[in-house]
Amino acid sequence: MNNGNMTFIRETIERRSGIALDEDKAYLIENRLEAIVESSEYPDLDSLINQLRLNQEDGLWSRLIEALTTNETSFFRDLHPFFALERDILPKMIEAREEDRQLRILSAGCSSGQETFSIAMAIDAGFPQLTDWTVDILGVDISPEMIDRCQTGVYKQLEVQRGLPAIKLLKYFKQDGLTFSINEQLKTMTRFEQRNIVDAWPSGERFDIIFLRNVLIYFSQEGQKTVLHNIREHLAPDGYLLLGVENAAELDDSFQRETIGQATVYRLRP
Structure with missing residues (x-):
């Protein structure tokens, strides 16, 4: 991706979401864009970027922002x-x-x-x-x-094993195989x-x-x-x-x- 397209993507993401992506995140942006191309009707990256330029309100921007969002979390994180x-x-x-x-x-x-x-x-x-x-x-x-x-409210076994005390797992979750569901309460x-x-x-x-x-x-x-x-x-x-x-x-x-x-x-x- 050329510098002009990368700058356009970074600036638009920051304007729309507040998320700041430094220049060293260019590889991340390009990788996430390539993933969208693979799962969409666009034949290549240039076609996708052209569409992003043409339609600022298109749902493509939401998909890209979602793909770039960091979702690192855990129960009772940092205590x-x-x-x-x-x-x-x-x-x-x-x-x-x-x-x-x-x-x-x-x-x-x-x-x-x-x-x-x-x-x-x-x-x-x-x-x-x-x-x-x-x-x-x-x-x-x-x-x-x-x-x-x-x-x-459904979580994988690895997710409930990160930070969640066993007593709370037993009280507030229902197990179904390898997944755990938050209770109605x-x-x-x-x-x-x-x-x-x-x-x-x-x-x-x-x-x-x-x-x-x-x-x-x-x-x-x-x-x-x-x-x-x-x-x-x-x-x-x-x-x-x-x-x-x-x-x-x-x-x-x-x-x-x-x-x-x-x-x-x-x-x-x-």
Whole structure:
């Protein structure tokens, strides 16, 4: 692929999704494009790129972005954010929301749903007092394929062996051969939507806790700032933002960093 086509692909992907692909990712882009050619009616790579240039709204762009999305995740990934959730964040939020008896949590960039269901398991196992509350746990991801997986809630043996304690596997999953299905209890606690978090979020939507872990590392700095702006507009004033290894929240001085145990969280400045 020539440099002009590669630049066009990279710039359009960043504009449409916020995902930044450095020049050293050219081999990845070309490989994923070749895979689309093999499974489509286009005879060669040049024909596919011509179609991408002609029709910016074509579903081909969605297919390409989905092919380039990293979906690395696991149940209770890194543990420390979940310790902070169970031991500090949720007790404080429950006290603060005692009158409204509503709790809204967002898992952004939820991939195939392991993080979202981990949050639901933590709440169900540790906070029986929330049984008669309205607890809304929303997972969003740019990939329609991943959202379909979340809504199905079926995982392979290798996936449930990564980070999921045996006691939770027995309690919340039903085994069928080599696959494991989330039980209906957790499905009723969660919902999933296909969204691009760089785009404007629904007006009036407000969250008490936002998980955005290991997502912003794939965005350009401008994309990171856009997402943080969206979070700032939709995080409750006393809410919590949990990131992954990235320190992108420091790009927005509306957030202040706090430490809970070995986890780092961000709060809106007063």
